[in-house]
Amino acid sequence: MSSTVRLREVGSTYGGLTGKTKADFGRGDARFVTFLEVINSTRLSGRALEQVQVKKGERQNSVKRGDVLFNGSSETPEEVALSAVVDFDPNISTFLNSFCFGFRLRPDAAVDSTYLAYFFRSTAGRSLVSSLAQGATRYNIAKTKFLDVELALPSIERQREIVEWLKDADDLIATLERLIAKKQAIKQGMMQQLLTGRTRLPGFTAPWRETTWGDVAGTISSGSTPRRSRRDFWNGSIPWVTSTELKRGVIRRIPQTITEAGLLAANLTIWPRGTFLMAITGLEAAGTRGSCGILGTAAATNQSCMAILPSEYLDTSFLFFHYLLRGEELAFRYTQGTKQQSYTAGVVRTLPIWLPTDINEQRAIATALLDANAEIEALQTRHEKARAIKTGMMQQLLTGRTRLPVEAVS
Numbered sequence: 001m002s003s004t005v006r007l008r009e010v011g012s013t014y015g016g017l018t019g020k021t022k023a024d025f026g027r028g029d030a031r032f033v034t035f036l037e038v039i040n041s042t043r044l045s046g047r048a049l050e051q052v053q054v055k056k057g058e059r060q061n062s063v064k065r066g067d068v069l070f071n072g073s074s075e076t077p078e079e080v081a082l083s084a085v086v087d088f089d090p091n092i093s094t095f096l097n098s099f100c101f102g103f104r105l106r107p108d109a110a111v112d113s114t115y116l117a118y119f120f121r122s123t124a125g126r127s128l129v130s131s132l133a134q135g136a137t138r139y140n141i142a143k144t145k146f147l148d149v150e151l152a153l154p155s156i157e158r159q160r161e162i163v164e165w166l167k168d169a170d171d172l173i174a175t176l177e178r179l180i181a182k183k184q185a186i187k188q189g190m191m192q193q194l195l196t197g198r199t200r201l202p203g204f205t206a207p208w209r210e211t212t213w214g215d216v217a218g219t220i221s222s223g224s225t226p227r228r229s230r231r232d233f234w235n236g237s238i239p240w241v242t243s244t245e246l247k248r249g250v251i252r253r254i255p256q257t258i259t260e261a262g263l264l265a266a267n268l269t270i271w272p273r274g275t276f277l278m279a280i281t282g283l284e285a286a287g288t289r290g291s292c293g294i295l296g297t298a299a300a301t302n303q304s305c306m307a308i309l310p311s312e313y314l315d316t317s318f319l320f321f322h323y324l325l326r327g328e329e330l331a332f333r334y335t336q337g338t339k340q341q342s343y344t345a346g347v348v349r350t351l352p353i354w355l356p357t358d359i360n361e362q363r364a365i366a367t368a369l370l371d372a373n374a375e376i377e378a379l380q381t382r383h384e385k386a387r388a389i390k391t392g393m394m395q396q397l398l399t400g401r402t403r404l405p406v407e408a409v410s
Contacts, residue, residue, distance in 0.1 A: 002154045003110075008147035010109035014061040016096035017052065028053025030093040038069045038084045038100050042117050043170065046088035054093065061102065063094045066113040068103045070120070073140045077133035080141045083120035085113050101143055115159040115398075118166050119151070122394040162397045169390040176383040180376060187372040191325045194365045195318075196354065201365065206358035214349025217319075218309035221269065222280060222345060223301035226262035233262030238270060239299035243279040243291060246305065248324060249373070251277070252296040268300040269307075276308040276316040277301060278323060280343035290327025294320050306348055315359055317366035322353060 017032060031049035038044075054060055063069070063086055070081040096102055105111055119125045128149055133139040153159065193199035197208045214220065223241075226233035236259030245251050263270070271277075272295070279291035281304045294317065301307055310316045323330070330351055335341040356362050 002152050004150055004152050007149050010111050011103050011105040013143045013147060014102045016098040016100050017060055024053045026051055030054040030095060032095040032097055033063060033069060035071060035097045035099045039071050039082045041084050042121055043087040044084050046090060060095050062092050063090050063096050065089050068113050068116050069096060069100050071100050073138055075138060077130040077139045078126060080133040080139050081129040083117040085117035110156045111153060112156060112159040112163055114163045118394060119398050122398045124399050166393060169393060173386045176379055176386060180379045180383060183376045183379060190369060190372060191321055195322055195325050204358060204361040206356060208354060208356050210352060210354050212349060213351045213353055216311060216313040218311040220308050220345055220348055222303050222306050223268055224266045225302045226258055226266040233259055233265060238263055239297060241299050241301045241305055243304040246277055246279050246291040246293045248292060250296040251293040254299055263300060270298050270300050271295055271307045272298050274316055276319050277305045279304060280306045282340060290324060292320060292323050292327060315362040315366055317370060318362035321366060321369045
């Protein structure tokens, strides 16, 4: 059985910290829930609280278990009033940041606070509150309008059952995130050991040497862009890669394609599967300095990608992991330009590399790291699916479109 309630009938709102200056934060014995924690989490664990000084006698609103916290403003209407429930036992000196407000249920309300937090993260809940947002460059929600929101709620027992289902989904997602972080740390440690020769794989004793990319690579060359005004150059059968696709992995999805006419007009080369690609322009930001990838299918590239082919002295999968490890450092030291940091083919040929002289050892190292990559990618795929399933559960269970088995029978 469901019932319709208005939020002001079952609870009340309160504001965050007031009268604070910059000097009050980062010190003191009190703690507060941050703005980022509210917008990034549905269930707050209390692990990310920050310090604030609150003097004795100040009138501030303490946060309590079961309170549902909302951000009061955002740059878009769709992100106003994102919900997070206090899922821990805060002490009396725990407060809320000044950019958020809290909602506290009455003791006799037949409403589960965690259910509310999940609901206001669902499509239906977002639609309700985003329609109340007001503003031009920044959007706000008035607490009086928020309290006028009407909700159709199932019985408290059904709310709690739905919450348990969604908590199980959250726990699976969190477990996968921890596994991914652990595997990534292991892989990073493997790279530090195997790509520097500190740890050798069994059966390999040949020496390592420091040389340059130009001395060991096959071909080193960039691509170009066919004329955009020529429709007959585009949407053909030849994949065409830009630096956007260089996401430090195997490049399988290539959204843009060119025709044979475009390939010939731009004097492009179709690089084979396994070619190493690296971004060579727009490398100012640290996050872009190691942008690279391995072609998972034959493709041409634009001028922002440098293609490096293997040789009898260099395995490109080894080079890929070498660049993952040292790409940002190399870009910082070797890129040129004032307005835009870039590589040239000539500079790329001078980049240093430390590698086994035995190419079979290079391949063995790359295989070990590719196996680690495959484990991480499999976990990331499971993580994406788990998040999609949870989103679907929220859309179905929190709107009554799908009933839990017990509810359907009853």
